[in-house]
Amino acid sequence: MNTITVYRLGRVEYEDGLRLMQLLGEARLQGQVSDSLLLLEHPPVLTLGRAARRENITASDADLAAEGVTTFDTNRGGDVTYHGPGQIVGYPIFLLPSERQDVRRYVRDVERCIIQSLATFGITSGTIPKWPGVWVGGEGSPDARKIAAIGVHLSRWLTTHGFALNVNTRLEHFQLIVPCGIREAGVTSMQRELGHALAIPDVEEVLARNVCEVFESQRIEAPEPTRTVSVAALRGHGPELQVLLLRRRPERGGFWQVVTGRIEAGETPAQAAARELAEETGLVLTPMDLDYRHAFAVGNAAPLRLVQEHGFGAQGVPDARVRLSPEHDAFEWVDVPAALERLPFEGLRETVRRAVARFALRA
Structure with a gap:
């Protein structure tokens, strides 16, 4: 049975997260480590995917600096998104086996991990075919709102980057951008939907459990840092x-x-x-x-x-x-x-x- 080593890292500076992904990805390709799932929080940062347009950052450089928000260009798919405290970022670093080597299936599986996790906390969510991510409110709903962003990168069937689930996220920071280039809908968080803050470790635990279940893998805890x-x-x-x-x-x-x-x-x-x-x-x-x-x-x-x-x-x-x-x-x-x-x-x-x-x- 495949194994997934789960790392629960707390705050990770964005450039350190990129480096950790690269190192673990290279080690995975060489068979030195198992599949890995990184669960962490980033400081306030705007990340731009390969399809990103700069005009989707609506704030000026001065406004970003005043809010303590930095920017990074990345090799993931998608447009511009926001990471910050109170948001769980998940980086699955998986070497997909032959039966799972399908990009659309991989994205659907990541979405399913999040949807199942949200359901555990009483939040009904789903996908909207024309827009990436996981949503509260269906297609055509006037109040459809994104609760999780997904932006993945696959090379030689090795996955990096992943998802960002808004738990207790400062939603005002999304006003600095057009999230994922989507102007027609808003964003939300688990805190907003439930009316109270949640303990990040509790949500991480549920996410880790669902990722291992969906990807049919045995969970291994990472060593203490x-x-x-x-x-x-x-x-x-x-x-x-x-x-x-x-x-x-x-x-x-x-x-x-x-x-x-x-x-x-x-x-x-x-x-x-x-x-x-x-x-x-x-x-x-x-x-x-x-x-x-x-x-x-x-x-x-x-x-x-x-x-x-x-x-x-x-x-x-x-x-x-x-x-x-x-x-x-x-x-x-x-x-x-x-x-x-x-x-x-x-x-x-x-x-x-x-x-x-x-x-x-x-x-």
Whole structure:
């Protein structure tokens, strides 16, 4: 019997999600991993499929920036859609067997997974042939509204991308676009249809169960991710604000980063953040929780190591002396724009942005 490994990842930066799809897809083609289902949430982002038209983004660049919404071009099918907190994004990474190698059947099966899941929560939904996705209200209904978007990509019968189910999604963000290029109908969420918010893990559980049932596969739980912290150390105020960057030694990647490290057994994330800050820089500060957790993959080949990182910020005194650990060969205090340009990963950049915003509020 086929198996599906289910990953429940929480928040994943969009570019990290694309990379994880690519790595797992390559590993699946080489027979190194089983089929996989990624269930996650993205920060606010507009994604454009191969058929997307830019005019279907109705907001200006300034409005998008004010709302904290970014844009990405993708290789999935479809037009423009929105991802954001409160929306479950599902990425099935399946190598379809010969009896399932039919694009229309695959899309119908994905739709069926969502329809069955919504029914579990008392929501009647279906499809509208002329429009993609899963809908509440039938064709011709004046109040037909999309509750889930579908945009898939198949290459050599390997599936990537997938679906986005609106659970507790901020529906106002859909006003920034013409969702999937459809002007004649609106969007909805499970929260709007039921009148109350739902627990994301509960909905993920039902989705995982239905995906395994529809695709006739045995479910395997993904291994627990490695837990780490990132700490953005700052000094100064206002235009004089600076971020401490550390450069990893060449054998460790040679890139610039903020303080990072693993949460050891028995430690809280805050304790790990304070310890790593002291060990890597010699700075004894009290890190502030930034309420930022995200998941990503480490490495470029199977077996992949998944990491769940917890972000912190720390305000340092201007004349604090930095003492480097052996894993770094240089450090610099740089202004915020330079730090954001130099950091190679979105998760590190977001940690810095949140630390700057948090300490600005306290100033």
